Amino acid sequence: MNYLNAKSAPAREDRLKTNIAFGGTCAQLKGCIKAGCFGSNGCLNLADRRFTETQGCQFTLSLAILNTLRNAVIIMHAPIGCGACSIGNVGVNKTFKQLRDPSAEGVVWLSTNLDEVDVISGGERKLREAVLYADKEFRPETIIVANGCVPALIGDDIDSILADLQTQTAAVIVPIHCEGFKTKVMATAYDAVYHGILKKFVKKPDRRQYLAEPDLEKLKEQYRISRNVNVLNVSSMSRQDELELQRLLNAIGLNVTFIPCYAEPEDFEYALESSLNVSICGTHDDYFVQHIREKYGIPFLIDTIPIGRRNTDRWILKIAEHFGLEKEARQLIDVENKLLDESLEPFRRVLSSKRAFLAGGEVRIVATAEILQDLGMEVVGFKAHHFDQFIEPVFDALEQVDDVVIHVATNQPFEQANLLKRLKPDVLITHTGGNNIAAKHGLPILPLFGPSYNYLGYSGVYEVARRLNRIVRNPQFNRKLAQYTRLPFRKEWYEKDPFSYIKNQDAVVSEEAV
Amino acid sequence: MSSFVDRPRYACALGGALATLRAIPRAIPIIHASAGCGHNLHNAINPGAGYLGGGYCGGLALPSSNVAERDVVFGGENRLREQIASTLEIMDGDLYMVLTGCMVEMIGDDVDAVVSEFEDTEKPVIAVHTPSFRGNSYTGYELVLGSLIQRFITRQQQKEPGTVNVLGIVPAQDVFWKGNLKEIKRLLERLGLRVNTLFGEGETLEDIRNAGKASLNIVVSDVYGVEAARKFEDIHGIPYLVTGFPVGAEATGEFLNTVGNALGIDQAHIDAVVESEKQVYFDYLERLADIYNDLDLQRYAVVVGDSNYAPAITRFLSDELGWLPELVVITDFLDDIRKEAVARRFDNFESGLKPAVRFDTNTSSVKKYIAEIWPRNRNQRYYDALNPTVLVGSVYERDLATEFGFPLLTVSYPVTNRVVLNRAYVGTSGALSLAEDLLGTLVAGR
Numbered sequence: 015m016n017y018l019n020a021k022s023a024p025a026r027e028d029r030l031k032t033n034i035a036f037g038g039t040c041a042q043l044k045g046c047i048k049a050g051c052f053g054s055n056g057c058l059n060l061a062d063r064r065f066t067e068t069q070g071c072q073f074t075l076s077l078a079i080l081n082t083l084r085n086a087v088i089i090m091h092a093p094i095g096c097g098a099c100s101i102g103n104v105g106v107n108k109t110f111k112q113l114r115d116p117s118a119e120g121v122v123w124l125s126t127n128l129d130e131v132d133v134i135s136g137g138e139r140k141l142r143e144a145v146l147y148a149d150k151e152f153r154p155e156t157i158i159v160a161n162g163c164v165p166a167l168i169g170d171d172i173d174s175i176l177a178d179l180q181t182q183t184a185a186v187i188v189p190i191h192c193e194g195f196k197t198k199v200m201a202t203a204y205d206a207v208y209h210g211i212l213k214k215f216v217k218k219p220d221r222r223q224y225l226a227e228p229d230l231e232k233l234k235e236q237y238r239i240s241r242n243v244n245v246l247n248v249s250s251m252s253r254q255d256e257l258e259l260q261r262l263l264n265a266i267g268l269n270v271t272f273i274p275c276y277a278e279p280e281d282f283e284y285a286l287e288s289s290l291n292v293s294i295c296g297t298h299d300d301y302f303v304q305h306i307r308e309k310y311g312i313p314f315l316i317d318t319i320p321i322g323r324r325n326t327d328r329w330i331l332k333i334a335e336h337f338g339l340e341k342e343a344r345q346l347i348d349v350e351n352k353l354l355d356e357s358l359e360p361f362r363r364v365l366s367s368k369r370a371f372l373a374g375g376e377v378r379i380v381a382t383a384e385i386l387q388d389l390g391m392e393v394v395g396f397k398a399h400h401f402d403q404f405i406e407p408v409f410d411a412l413e414q415v416d417d418v419v420i421h422v423a424t425n426q427p428f429e430q431a432n433l434l435k436r437l438k439p440d441v442l443i444t445h446t447g448g449n450n451i452a453a454k455h456g457l458p459i460l461p462l463f464g465p466s467y468n469y470l471g472y473s474g475v476y477e478v479a480r481r482l483n484r485i486v487r488n489p490q491f492n493r494k495l496a497q498y499t500r501l502p503f504r505k506e507w508y509e510k511d512p513f514s515y516i517k518n519q520d521a522v523v524s525e526e527a528v
Numbered sequence: 529m530s531s532f533v534d535r536p537r538y539a540c541a542l543g544g545a546l547a548t549l550r551a552i553p554r555a556i557p558i559i560h561a562s563a564g565c566g567h568n569l570h571n572a573i574n575p576g577a578g579y580l581g582g583g584y585c586g587g588l589a590l591p592s593s594n595v596a597e598r599d600v601v602f603g604g605e606n607r608l609r610e611q612i613a614s615t616l617e618i619m620d621g622d623l624y625m626v627l628t629g630c631m632v633e634m635i636g637d638d639v640d641a642v643v644s645e646f647e648d649t650e651k652p653v654i655a656v657h658t659p660s661f662r663g664n665s666y667t668g669y670e671l672v673l674g675s676l677i678q679r680f681i682t683r684q685q686q687k688e689p690g691t692v693n694v695l696g697i698v699p700a701q702d703v704f705w706k707g708n709l710k711e712i713k714r715l716l717e718r719l720g721l722r723v724n725t726l727f728g729e730g731e732t733l734e735d736i737r738n739a740g741k742a743s744l745n746i747v748v749s750d751v752y753g754v755e756a757a758r759k760f761e762d763i764h765g766i767p768y769l770v771t772g773f774p775v776g777a778e779a780t781g782e783f784l785n786t787v788g789n790a791l792g793i794d795q796a797h798i799d800a801v802v803e804s805e806k807q808v809y810f811d812y813l814e815r816l817a818d819i820y821n822d823l824d825l826q827r828y829a830v831v832v833g834d835s836n837y838a839p840a841i842t843r844f845l846s847d848e849l850g851w852l853p854e855l856v857v858i859t860d861f862l863d864d865i866r867k868e869a870v871a872r873r874f875d876n877f878e879s880g881l882k883p884a885v886r887f888d889t890n891t892s893s894v895k896k897y898i899a900e901i902w903p904r905n906r907n908q909r910y911y912d913a914l915n916p917t918v919l920v921g922s923v924y925e926r927d928l929a930t931e932f933g934f935p936l937l938t939v940s941y942p943v944t945n946r947v948v949l950n951r952a953y954v955g956t957s958g959a960l961s962l963a964e965d966l967l968g969t970l971v972a973g974r
Binding site: 025064065066067068069070071072073074089092093094095096097098099100101102104105108119120122123124125126127128129130131132133140143144147151152162163164167168194195196197198200424425427428447448449450451499500502503504505506507515 | 530531532533534535536538539540541542543556559562563564565566567568569570571572574575576581582583584585586587588589590591592593594595596597599600610611614615617618619620621630631634635659660661662663664892923924926927942944945
């Protein structure tokens with residue numbers, strides 16, 4: 015795989031044949047994976063809906079990563095509204111950055127504010143002014159230029175303009191081509207951002223060269239590198255999550271660097287002095303790690319996400335295998351499991367037999383289901399943002415989910431509302447954003463992720479259990495909302511099949527699933 | 529010629545339109561745009577407006593055609609037709625409004641033609657052109673109101689004397705919009721008027737439909753809602769009155785007098801209302817007599833806000849709280865005529881003070897203006913610092929506040945560090961809340 019000579023990363027519909035509309039059971043979905051429907055055949059690839067609700071684009075998701083980069087100014091080359099979602103990030107962004115670097119600044123962005131005149135005559139002048147202003151005013155290490163739909167449609171030659179500006183700025187300028195209309199698979203954003211990072215940040219660090227390198231220094235250096243791994247974090251992870259993963263890998267003798275989120279630009283250089291790139295989620299990282307392997311020969315691991323005991327065991331073991339540290343890993347896994355298993359007992363007494371529905375990113379929901387099963391809960395349904403090949407290994411940790419409904423939809427709360435009426439779960443575990451709808455079902459809701467809570471590793475299992483136990487104790491807030499507010503869907507909608515608005519009916523394998 | 533903006537304090541026309549529809553019960557937006565527009569704007573409006581939430585049909589429930597690259601090639605009209613039809617099947621509303629984003633406007637979709645195919649549906653479907661490149665949230669408010677005035681509000685020859693509409697408070701951009709509308713309504717009702725604020729507590733789509741019977745539109749802003757008021761005048765023959773945004777006893781008194789006089793209300797009645805408002809107001813404010821003077825709670829102030837809040841709060845600080853507003857930064861896009869209108873609000877403060885007023889949309893500029901208006905410390909032994917100061921602004925001013933050690937009260941959009949429900953800052957009740965919150969920050973450590 016090498017797309018780096020191209021201006022931007024390809025859409026995932028094309029590169030991974032990702033699907034965004036499907037309804038069926040887990041067994042049927044696995045069958046589809048085997049038959050290649052999510053892969054090279056891609057027969058479900060173009061499935062879509064006759065009715066759609068808003069869903070986020072690669073521009074907004076790109077910002078979720080870009081906003082975390084330290085010492086950077088972001089230029090949103092777009093009309094005034096694009097990227098306004100960063101407003102929600104103003105406060106927490108600085109706090110989270112300071113957990114990594116106490117002197118870090120919060121997020122700063124400029125909008126090029128393209129107006130009706132610019133739509134006709136091009137946005138070059140404003141882009142130039144914004145870049146030069148950012149460089150002079152904020153003196154950042156990096157100026158990131160993320161472009162929205164409008165410059166892409168009017169055909170601004172952004173790369174040439176930025177190449178010219180690069181001769182006038184102290185900051186490194188990084189173009190990110192992430193116009194929203196290019197793809198309906200939001201996760202293309204990860205590729206768009208990594209594309210820019212790979213082109214501008216990733217290069218061998220400028221180390222001092224010895225005139226005559228002593229053997230001992232050389233060996234020390236090689237040894238150091240042979241114990242380094244990069245763990246690719248995601249912006250939805252917390253610092254606690256990172257510390258837990260670091261603790262586990264340190265325990266088997268490895269050193270950990272976290273990139274890309276909350277990293278400094280030079281961290282990407284030192285990241286090349288490493289023996290393995292470890293993804294915690296295939297949805298995020300395959301574009302980056304494959305390119306790094308091709309260009310710098312660093313191998314990678316994309317397997318499962320360390321959420322839940324079995325997934326965490328498996329994740330550690332896979333890494334340990336690469337370094338020949340299986341014995342150490344097994345010892346660690348045994349100790350951790352024993353302690354954790356006992357600690358979960360009190361929560362199992364409360365939670366077992368409760369029925370749960372999970373909605374969010376494909377990898378995350380299936381992995382989180384393992385925690386629920388560990389607590390004796392029953393999983394009654396999944397809703398995944400999208401589906402592609404990266405889901406397969408995560409299913410291994412689950413038991414008896416073949417008959418469980420799985421629904422693929424990026425957001426689309428109307429379908430979820432219909433499903434929930436049928437499935438009648440006791441508790442929801444959901445992605446953020448759609449909860450003005452989900453809450454009105456009157457059920458307790460645990461957010462699927464949260465950048466200030468621990469979900470990953472063994473401690474994450476305990477934290478999720480502890481919070482679930484707390485949340486089910488008193489769902490009165492949502493219950494009252496359900497009592498006194500109503501959902502915006504017509505009652506006829508609930509009588510229809512929840513998947514009846516999916517256009518390509520090949521993507522609805524079983525209507526009797528629900 | 530417009531310029532780039534360092535951290536804009538508004539979303540786009542589509543964002544303003546969505547926020548305005550969010551304020552109308554059972555109005556269903558149908559976004560015709562790229563997939564991300566609705567999601568992005570919800571994530572700006574919700575946290576920025578003190579956690580306004582998606583509401584009945586907002587947030588990720590917003591119907592949206594989600595047009596993508598292949599629609600750009602073939603045009604998005606078929607997709608829009610399908611989306612309107614399916615929205616009518618699924619979403620339960622009383623008014624459906626098609627709002628456009630940049631992309632479909634650029635590829636030239638004939639949205640009006642597609643929407644006109646739905647003329648005979650039971651509930652109205654109306655198109656509004658709201659691409660981001662047309663303007664910011666305030667523009668979106670005007671565009672939605674303009675459409676409602678033109679296509680939804682019933683034309684009525686017979687006006688009801690004593691019935692008024694209130695314009696100029698922009699939902700979400702005014703973070704305290706609903707509380708403010710309630711207070712304006714309360715004050716006007718005291719004059720004996722029937723008041724329609726269009727988006728207020730307990731008001732419904734029917735109130736909007738019947739807005740054509742009002743005999744006066746009151747625009748509580750020098751800038752926002754003026755265009756809508758003109759349209760009301762053209763189409764429905766309703767005259768309008770621009771009053772500015774009243775905060776505090778004096779401003780409220782003037783507001784009631786201006787409106788009362790315009791409607792020919794008996795002066796004695798107006799005087800009695802104003803008098804009783806002031807009595808209640810000073811009965812509360814008097815509580816501060818001890819602490820204000822015991823602790824010397826006079827402060828310098830720097831005010832950063834929009835064309836409604838900045839002048840109104842500055843005047844309240846100067847003329848009622850007895851503070852020293854030194855710098856005011858107004859953060860809207862304004863042409864010269866509007867700038868003049870807003871600047872005039874800073875003339876003739878009763879205190880005799882004359883704060884420096886700057887119009888600037890860049891967040892990083894505020895700090896530079898402080899350096900401009902106040903002499904720097906050149907390491908002299910005795911330096912008259914701008915201190916103690918309270919900063920009244922948005923959450924963007926937090927870094928500045930930290931750097932200078934100024935307490936910060938966030939009042940103007942975005943306000944992500946507070947949860948806002950029915951709080952108001954307008955009128956006399958609102959001014960009391962403002963006094964509570966301002967002085968509250970000063971005693972928080974006690």
